[in-house]
Amino acid sequence: MNAIASTTNVSHEEIKIRPAFALPQSAYGFLLPLALLIIWEAVSRFGLIAQHLLPPPSALAETTLALARDGSLFTHIGVSSARVAAGFAIGAALGLIIGAVVALNRTASALLDPSLQALRAVPSLAWVPLLLLWLGIDLAPKLTLIAIGTFFPMYLATLSSLKNIDRKLVEVGVQFGFTPSQLLRKIYLPASLPGIITGLRASLGLGWMFLVAAELIAATSGLGYLLTDGRETGRADLVLVAIIALALLGKASDSLLVALERRVLHWRDVADIQESHK
Amino acid sequence: MTRRLQVDVKQKSFNGRAIIHDVTFDVAAGEIVAVLGASGCGKSTLLRAIAGLDRDYIGSVSIHGAHDNTIGVVYQEPRLMPWLTVAQNITFGLLSNNKNTNIDGLLHEVMLESAREYLPKQLSGGMAQRVAIARALVREPDVLLMDEPFSSLDVLTRRSLHALTREVTAKHQTATVIVTHDVEEAVNLASRVLVLTKRDNHGATIQHDIRPSQSTTSRHEMIDAIIESLEQSQPQHAI
Numbered sequence: 001m002n003a004i005a006s007t008t009n010v011s012h013e014e015i016k017i018r019p020a021f022a023l024p025q026s027a028y029g030f031l032l033p034l035a036l037l038i039i040w041e042a043v044s045r046f047g048l049i050a051q052h053l054l055p056p057p058s059a060l061a062e063t064t065l066a067l068a069r070d071g072s073l074f075t076h077i078g079v080s081s082a083r084v085a086a087g088f089a090i091g092a093a094l095g096l097i098i099g100a101v102v103a104l105n106r107t108a109s110a111l112l113d114p115s116l117q118a119l120r121a122v123p124s125l126a127w128v129p130l131l132l133l134w135l136g137i138d139l140a141p142k143l144t145l146i147a148i149g150t151f152f153p154m155y156l157a158t159l160s161s162l163k164n165i166d167r168k169l170v171e172v173g174v175q176f177g178f179t180p181s182q183l184l185r186k187i188y189l190p191a192s193l194p195g196i197i198t199g200l201r202a203s204l205g206l207g208w209m210f211l212v213a214a215e216l217i218a219a220t221s222g223l224g225y226l227l228t229d230g231r232e233t234g235r236a237d238l239v240l241v242a243i244i245a246l247a248l249l250g251k252a253s254d255s256l257l258v259a260l261e262r263r264v265l266h267w268r269d270v271a272d273i274q275e276s277h278k
Numbered sequence: 279m280t281r282r283l284q285v286d287v288k289q290k291s292f293n294g295r296a297i298i299h300d301v302t303f304d305v306a307a308g309e310i311v312a313v314l315g316a317s318g319c320g321k322s323t324l325l326r327a328i329a330g331l332d333r334d335y336i337g338s339v340s341i342h343g344a345h346d347n348t349i350g351v352v353y354q355e356p357r358l359m360p361w362l363t364v365a366q367n368i369t370f371g372l373l374s375n376n377k378n379t380n381i382d383g384l385l386h387e388v389m390l391e392s393a394r395e396y397l398p399k400q401l402s403g404g405m406a407q408r409v410a411i412a413r414a415l416v417r418e419p420d421v422l423l424m425d426e427p428f429s430s431l432d433v434l435t436r437r438s439l440h441a442l443t444r445e446v447t448a449k450h451q452t453a454t455v456i457v458t459h460d461v462e463e464a465v466n467l468a469s470r471v472l473v474l475t476k477r478d479n480h481g482a483t484i485q486h487d488i489r490p491s492q493s494t495t496s497r498h499e500m501i502d503a504i505i506e507s508l509e510q511s512q513p514q515h516a517i
Contacts, residue, residue: 172357175331175349176371176417186370190361267361269399 055237060244063237077245080211080222083139084253087146088207092200094147095154102155103162104184116155124149125213132218142214149210150203157199161192194268197261201254208250223249282307282453283341283421287327289481290320290335296481297323298335303472303484305453307420310443312464313457315474316508320482321457324474325425328455341453343420350414350452352424356406358398358413365394368412384412387446404435411442415450422452426459440467461504465490465497473504475511485511 023031037057043049044056051059067073098116102109127148131141165188173183215224223242230238283305290298297320305311315321326332328339329351341349358367368384385391388408398406407427414422424443428436440463447454458464464471465488473486486507490497 168353168355168357169359171331172351172353172359172370175329175351182373187359190359193361267397267399269360 052234053236055240060237060240064241067241073241073245076221076223076226076242077249080215080224081249083142083214083222084146084204084207084211087143087211088150088204090143091147091150091207092154092203095151095156095199095203096158096196099155099158100162103159104180104188113159116152120152120156124152124210128213128217137218142211142219145214146207146210149206153202153206154199157195157202158192161195161199162188164195165191194265197257197265201257201261204253204257205250208246208253212246281305281342282309282451283328283339283455285324285328285339286337287324287335287339288337290323290327290332290337291481292323296479298327299477299481299483301472301474301482301484303470303487305421305455305470307451307453308448309470310447310454310456310468311470311472312468313455313472313474314461314464314504315459315482316476317459319474319476321459321474322425324482325423325455325457328421329423341420348417348419349421349423350417350419352407352410352414352422352427354426354429356398356401356403356410358401358406358409360398362398363394364390364396364398364401364409367398367409368416370413371416379416381416384415387415387449388412388442402435403431404439407431407439408442411439411446415446415452418450419452422447422450422454424454424456426457428463429458429460436463443467461501461508465501465504471504473507475508 040054041056041058044051044054044059055063064073067076098112102113102116124145127145128141131144135141135144169191170183170187173187178186211222212224212227215222216228219225219228223245226242226245227239230236230240230242281304285304286302287298288300289296301324303311313321313324323332327335329349330339359370362370365381365385369379369381372379382391385394388411390405390408390412393401393405396405398409401409410427428439431439443454443456444467446452456464456467469489471486471488471490472484473488474482475485476482486504488500488504490500
């Protein structure tokens, strides 16, 4: 009796109206770019904006195909990716190691942290003229610039995540009589992993940014070079293809780290904020 | 019965203020002693001193153990490593050279065989505290210290963990000290209850040293008497 009463009492607001069809959640990310492409094609086709300034997506597809056919697109992508990978590996590794040393050692902290914080205040692009003067225009200044750019976010993330570990967990290890190196291996490192992986993602993002900066200034290959080349030859399609390639590469490399994060940090007990706001 | 743990903390101060004054007692192997007191009276400070986490006091704590004088601690919160499974958390305190400990036996003792591969986030409060008890026992300690270990659990879970505490104390022959502000818990669980009270500027000291009787009615009277005495010793501004 009660059950019947309660079902008939459901108010109209409580009945959710479901759409006739539903896209999978992962498809949502493609909706905005797709709409943009359609508008873009139309704007360009109907001559609202001159085609040499804003070539339509179909023209970009042709350019991409041409660049792919003669292989230069893959060369540019390969060269740029290798530069980011190498610079990021150096910068992030140094950031991780020095961040850990500064977090764990009082003397190192007093000695290094003030200088590093001062250097961090220098906008990294300000190093470019100096790097060109000292290291020429080859690979060395590019890798150094990317390494500088990726070092600081990694350094800060490592430092702050090691300094914010729950004292109560550390006390468990201290009570067991762990040595400093056992504490580091069994508590500090795993506990700081979430912060360190966030640092890796921030650092890699900046890696791509500094790659473009380095390649815009002096390069004969790479996506940054493609950008310069397009500007100098008045070919907006080359610039746009390079931008799209950078977007895809940045997203793909970040996805790798997100996959790593899911794998390594599956133990985290985190709330799904989107689930709770449905 | 052999004396296992001897505590003689004469004076413990913090920032020039006395916190503990003349707290002396001993605990036999297989015995449970409860240290009872109001919040903030210095119970946890005393426990930290016994655990060796705080050595800045006048006095001594000595253990006469069969093993290498080890202490197992169960904290107020489970304090499990969130990245380790139940089994890994239990063996957390073992160093690589003595991994041959009977983990299955411990899992059986705390009734968690089926949760062996669970992560802490999958455990209820009571299960997590069972893991913490097994972790504290993994080195076969001579002394088991418990710092308000059941204060955040519901009555039924607390009952079953009281039973578990009695079992492991008897089986492992630990000298068990449980710090609590729950009078009923102290009287029902321990064979000896030390009521700690704070005397203005002298720090906390043992006001009553009670051996709860076996009969339920006299235990209830005892609980009422202790609560009354705690109320009287409570400074007015703290209520």
